[in-house]
Amino acid sequence: MIPELGHFALILALVVALVQGVFPLVGAHRGYASWVALARPASRLQFLLLLVSFSCLTWSFLKSDFSVLYVAQNSNTRLPEIFKFSAVWGAHEGSLLLWALILSAWTAAVTLFGRSLSPLMMARVLGVLGLVATGFLAFLTFTSNPFERLVPAAAEGRDLNPLLQDIGLIMHPPMLYMGYVGFAIPFAFAIAAMLGGRLDAAWARWSRPWTQIAWVFLTLGIALGSWWAYYELGWGGWWFWDPVENASFMPWLAGTALMHSLAVTEKRGAFKAWTVLLAIFTFSLSLLGTFLVRSGVLTSVHAFASDPSRGLFILLFLAAVVGSSLALYAARASKVRSRVHFEPVSREAALLLNNVILVVTTVSILLGTLYPLIVDALGGGKISVGPPYFNAVFIPLTTPLVILLGAGTLARWKRDRFADIWAKVRLAFVASLVFGLAFPAVAMGGFSWRAALGMTLAFWVFFTTLKAVRDSARGRGIGGLSLSQWGMALGHLGVGVFIVGVTLTSIYSTEKDVRLEPGDTYELGGYLFHFKGTTHLKGPNYEGDRGEVVVTREGEVVATLYPEKRNYLSGMPMTEAGIDAGLTRDLFVALGEPLGDGAWAVRLYHKPFVRWIWLGALIMALGGVCSALDRRYRVLARRQREALAGGVA
Amino acid sequence: MKARHLVPLIVFTALALLFGYVLVKMNKGEYNPREIPTEFIGRKAPAVEIPWLYDRNQRVSSAKYAGKVWLINFWGTWCPECWKEHEFLLHLSRQGVPIFGVDWRDDDQEAIGFLRSKGDPFDQVGVDPRSDLAIEWGVYGAPETFLIDAEGVIREKHAGALTPEVWNTKFAPYFLGREAVP
Numbered sequence: 001m002i003p004e005l006g007h008f009a010l011i012l013a014l015v016v017a018l019v020q021g022v023f024p025l026v027g028a029h030r031g032y033a034s035w036v037a038l039a040r041p042a043s044r045l046q047f048l049l050l051l052v053s054f055s056c057l058t059w060s061f062l063k064s065d066f067s068v069l070y071v072a073q074n075s076n077t078r079l080p081e082i083f084k085f086s087a088v089w090g091a092h093e094g095s096l097l098l099w100a101l102i103l104s105a106w107t108a109a110v111t112l113f114g115r116s117l118s119p120l121m122m123a124r125v126l127g128v129l130g131l132v133a134t135g136f137l138a139f140l141t142f143t144s145n146p147f148e149r150l151v152p153a154a155a156e157g158r159d160l161n162p163l164l165q166d167i168g169l170i171m172h173p174p175m176l177y178m179g180y181v182g183f184a185i186p187f188a189f190a191i192a193a194m195l196g197g198r199l200d201a202a203w204a205r206w207s208r209p210w211t212q213i214a215w216v217f218l219t220l221g222i223a224l225g226s227w228w229a230y231y232e233l234g235w236g237g238w239w240f241w242d243p244v245e246n247a248s249f250m251p252w253l254a255g256t257a258l259m260h261s262l263a264v265t266e267k268r269g270a271f272k273a274w275t276v277l278l279a280i281f282t283f284s285l286s287l288l289g290t291f292l293v294r295s296g297v298l299t300s301v302h303a304f305a306s307d308p309s310r311g312l313f314i315l316l317f318l319a320a321v322v323g324s325s326l327a328l329y330a331a332r333a334s335k336v337r338s339r340v341h342f343e344p345v346s347r348e349a350a351l352l353l354n355n356v357i358l359v360v361t362t363v364s365i366l367l368g369t370l371y372p373l374i375v376d377a378l379g380g381g382k383i384s385v386g387p388p389y390f391n392a393v394f395i396p397l398t399t400p401l402v403i404l405l406g407a408g409t410l411a412r413w414k415r416d417r418f419a420d421i422w423a424k425v426r427l428a429f430v431a432s433l434v435f436g437l438a439f440p441a442v443a444m445g446g447f448s449w450r451a452a453l454g455m456t457l458a459f460w461v462f463f464t465t466l467k468a469v470r471d472s473a474r475g476r477g478i479g480g481l482s483l484s485q486w487g488m489a490l491g492h493l494g495v496g497v498f499i500v501g502v503t504l505t506s507i508y509s510t511e512k513d514v515r516l517e518p519g520d521t522y523e524l525g526g527y528l529f530h531f532k533g534t535t536h537l538k539g540p541n542y543e544g545d546r547g548e549v550v551v552t553r554e555g556e557v558v559a560t561l562y563p564e565k566r567n568y569l570s571g572m573p574m575t576e577a578g579i580d581a582g583l584t585r586d587l588f589v590a591l592g593e594p595l596g597d598g599a600w601a602v603r604l605y606h607k608p609f610v611r612w613i614w615l616g617a618l619i620m621a622l623g624g625v626c627s628a629l630d631r632r633y634r635v636l637a638r639r640q641r642e643a644l645a646g647g648v649a
Numbered sequence: 650m651k652a653r654h655l656v657p658l659i660v661f662t663a664l665a666l667l668f669g670y671v672l673v674k675m676n677k678g679e680y681n682p683r684e685i686p687t688e689f690i691g692r693k694a695p696a697v698e699i700p701w702l703y704d705r706n707q708r709v710s711s712a713k714y715a716g717k718v719w720l721i722n723f724w725g726t727w728c729p730e731c732w733k734e735h736e737f738l739l740h741l742s743r744q745g746v747p748i749f750g751v752d753w754r755d756d757d758q759e760a761i762g763f764l765r766s767k768g769d770p771f772d773q774v775g776v777d778p779r780s781d782l783a784i785e786w787g788v789y790g791a792p793e794t795f796l797i798d799a800e801g802v803i804r805e806k807h808a809g810a811l812t813p814e815v816w817n818t819k820f821a822p823y824f825l826g827r828e829a830v831p
Contacts, residue, residue, distance in 0.1 A: 329657065333651075
């Protein structure tokens with residue numbers, strides 16, 4: 001009964017989304033006030049229905065109702081409760097339902113926080129979001145129904161993929177979807193602005209906080225995924241340039257470009273058409289990611305159960321959404337005129353260059369991701385494009401971006417001079433060079449040019465950001481900085497922290513695959529690893545072995561690590577690494593294969609500063625939150641509300 | 650309308666056409682990105698000798714199939730896809746197709762109960778609790794079925810539930826001219 005209720009709510013939500021997508025848009029075009037007025041209640045009703053639907057699916061999981069096919073395939077009575085809950089989005093159908101729920105939640109949030117939008121603009125925004133939702137809900141209903149019954153019901157379920165039975169994975173997909181789907185909001189604002197024929201600074205001001213929040217979620221989602229891959233897969237890596245990773249990274253890069261170009265459009269009224277294009281581009285990449293992951297056209301570790309007929313549906317949907325928005329763009333962009341001028345040396349120019357570099361980087365990653373597909377489809381055989389390509393492209397492109405970051409944040413709007421900028425950054429430049437060159441030799445105990453370059457860039461970001469903070473605080477004290485200025489500073493500091501992590505981890509990490517018998521010791525990175533042997537392990541839905549490794553440094557015990565090798569009931573072996581985390585280094589032990597007589601193949605890692613990678617992402621995200629909470633968005637909203645109320649009175 | 654504003658649309662259209670082309674090829678079965686050519690096709694089948702499901706002290710062996718076409722099927726009661734194909738396996742067995750079942754990483758009592766209640770399609774059925782055999786055969790997931798010809802060479806492999814369509818295109822031809830034609 002409950003699954004049918006959920007299914008029914010899902011179908012109703014599809015109908016409501018269609019109403020939300022069609023009537024307000026037509027009404028806004030023709031001037032039917034009653035049709036325009038449908039937008040808001042329809043959006044909220046759609047959210048409510050999807051909430052009911054999602055709750056029903058969750059209920060089926062918690063009650064282990066194996067008469068529902070999706071539940072039988074992804075859950076098991078022996079699965080711990082928390083994973084029964086997260087199993088709801090553990091595979092294609094449920095995660096798509098979560099995606100639709102999140103989209104409707106974002107839409108409902110627009111109806112709440114966007115009260116000062118003009119009714120026409122609101123109707124268009126909600127209408128566009130309604131059409132996007134219609135596509136996803138139709139996809140769910142017609143090709144991926146999570147409520148399909150299994151007759152006869154199964155006695156026991158198959159179990160959730162053991163890879164997904166982890167705390168990091170409970171949060172990773174929802175965060176990512178919040179990010180992906182969040183970019184639908186600036187997209188809808190851009191389309192609505194084009195439909196209304198008013199591409200001015202106002203739409204940029206409206207989209208900016210939404211874009212920032214979506215970006216924060218995406219940042220956290222990607223960081224969580226990377227962190228999870230690091231400790232769960234037992235590979236010790238944190239990024240693999242896997243097609244599905246790239247699928248989340250591309251919207252992130254484009255979204256980063258969008259945040260920066262929105263700043264220019266809002267403050268200076270420049271880049272209007274470009275910003276609209278970026279908003280379309282960012283959301284298209286989110287949709288493209290969905291297509292690549294779920295159609296099965298690319299092979300990846302993130303193997304969703306794929307089905308080419310689903311792929312065709314998403315492709316048609318993608319073509320409809322992106323094709324029509326780009327056609328609209330082609331028709332409207334020529335009429336947009338930016339009457340704003342700026343010199344080649346100015347904050348605008350720096351941000352323009354930032355956008356160019358970010359977009360070129362995005363396109364290079366897109367090319368690398370799709371290249372195997374193109375070659376294979378044209379009969380060129382199976383090839384794989386891996387880290388060598390991506391690193392060779394990514395690092396040379398982002399190095400100038402980081403240099404630009406330091407100079408750009410200190411440049412004036414409209415017009416500046418090289419000499420003036422140089423005067424501001426001189427000290428930071430010299431200091432970062434000195435610290436950058438000295439750091440590898442002094443702190444890491446071994447000089448390397450690559451490390452020196454990375455650290456110089458990181459110090460450059462730190463020092464120029466501090467300088468920018470000091471300059472803005474001049475005369476009003478550090479407390480006088482606006483949240484938006486804090487946001488920028490934190491965002492950039494996060495980039496610096498991230499660079500430190502990446503540089504030092506990739507250059508100074510040491511790893512060793514060794515055969516250890518109980519009682520053996522091995523020295524790595526100044527630490528002694530004592531292997532005490534393994535004991536048998538029995539969990540709720542797995543069995544396995546658990547090793548004990550005592551790590552000492554100069555005779556003192558630093559940590560005792562318990563790496564595990566688990567065999568899940570579903571037949572899948574899993575490695576749980578034993579990790580001692582620290583701000584300056586991680587010690588990492590993973591069990592390989594048993595070699596007989598109590599001996600094991602053991603993988604040992606010493607990873608300096610690896611935590612800084614995720615710490616950097618966290619700081620960046622914090623910066624995004626600060627910016628989105630800036631006073632001026634709230635003041636603006638209030639002022640417009642008052643103006644509106646005044647106008648009526 | 651200026652030409653340069655059409656550029657994004659044109660690039661996107663080209664990309665969408667490429668995806669469409671790939672998907673159509675995938676739907677026709679001409680292209681499968683996940684199909685990693687298995688090394689096992691055309692190789693001599695490894696000899697199988699594993700404990701019998703109903704009594705682990707006895708063993709079942711593939712030796713009795715010498716000179717015959719036979720199937721080996723990896724399954725488990727934990728695998729819903731296996732329940733799906735069960736009916737079809739029963740049908741095949743009634744037609745006289747010898748199927749060697751390998752109960753993979755399973756609870757013996759549950760497996761016996763399963764076969765008692767739903768019928769036993771297997772000519773003989775053994776257990777592989779530690780994946781030794783599955784690894785030897787390069788099994789990717791359950792269910793997976795291999796066809797071995799009269800010379801003892803692996804000729805076909807199917808990952809996923811067996812269906813009449815799969816059977817007719819991939820497996821049935823090997824039984825033509827013999828008595829076991831379902």
